């Protein structure tokens with residue numbers, strides 16, 4: 001459906017996009033592969049400490065389910081894949097959209113401000129990111145907030161990062177706060193690190209979503225749900241598979257409850273399907289497909305997100321939008337306009353080439369444009385027309401239509 005957004009989101013987009021950031025900075029990295037592409041497999045040469053741990057566990061207590069294997073391999077507090085190394089980027093095992101270009105995070109930032117406006121501009125705004133990787137997406141969003149300071153006014157903004165990996169939390173702290181963050185004194189403090197970003201926003205780190213304080217929040221999860229452990233069921237050696245991400249279902253329920261109770265929205269972006277795929281569990285190492293059982297702990301493990309399952313687990317209390325393709329979302333958010341501004345301010349041929357290449361990576365159907373999807377949870381009141389009490393004269397007036405949800409409807413600049 002084509003929706004004419006008229007002024008509001010268009011104004012946000014144009015305010016942010018007139019700022020010509022230095023074009024080379026808009027591209028973070030070149031041709032490294034994302035996790036949704038398939039390449040050749042290779043064997044690892046890493047020490048077998050995770051292998052030893054798993055072997056002794058299985059010897060002691062018997063076989064373990066796929067979900068436990070995935071959880072141990074990815075997030076074991078000592079030898080887990082995410083816990084011990086910085087896995088993202090050209091030198092890591094995979095690359096993500098926020099690492100390819102900062103345009104991605106800028107558009108998500110505009111989406112958040114637009115949803116905050118759609119919610120009636122509450123006086124506090126918690127930006128909560130699940131699995132923030134290097135902190136690049138949060139940094140790009142906060143930069144948009146500072147460009148839209150006149151729109152946000154006196155709103156008290158805070159940043160809340162849910163991150164299981166101490167190694168990555170340090171990278172995030174460095175990128176977002178420089179040296180302005182400190183570890184908690186007590187081990188049982190649910191906030192294990194606190195800091196202040198370069199723009200003065202207070203930032204807190206948590207291991208679990210449950211620990212993030214209640215309050216109006218916009219939740220962002222980019223390539224987070226695919227990293228959660230899946231249960232895998234298979235009838236016979238060559239028969240159909242069923243994959244269920246129970247932990248993802250629990251987190252979606254928590255998000256839905258918070259949004260219904262405190263207001264806010266969630267934007268979930270990941271590769272996945274709407275209940276149509278069954279066998280997607282795979283490993284990634286150095287940008288190549290990797291056998292999930294080979295040298296565990298040295299490679300990423302992942303499974304496609306089943307958005308139909310997330311929608312079902314969200315229940316009826318919260319409104320769900322999507323999934324829609326990344327290409328559609330970014331185009332609806334005005335990526336083409338942003339590209340034009342950047343290209344106009346960029347005279348250097350190689351930077352122009354990089355900009356165009358990162359744009360194609362994010363939007364081309366054969367690249368990340370079609371494989372990645374956006375899905376959103378919204379407070380049910382967000383999409384409803386305000387009701388006037390019966391019997392009043394006001395009743396005859398048409399209620400104002402709610403502000404359309406940016407990204408999920410086509411932007412028109414007419």
Ligand code: SAH
Nearest residue numbers: 082096131132133162163164165222223227
């Ligand atoms: N969002 C980032 C990083 C994606 S990788 C990006 O798109 O670039 C997955 C991220 O989720 C990592 O930061 C990883 O450490 C974190 N993570 C994985 N499992 C987690 C869990 N159970 N709880 C919290 N964080 C988790």
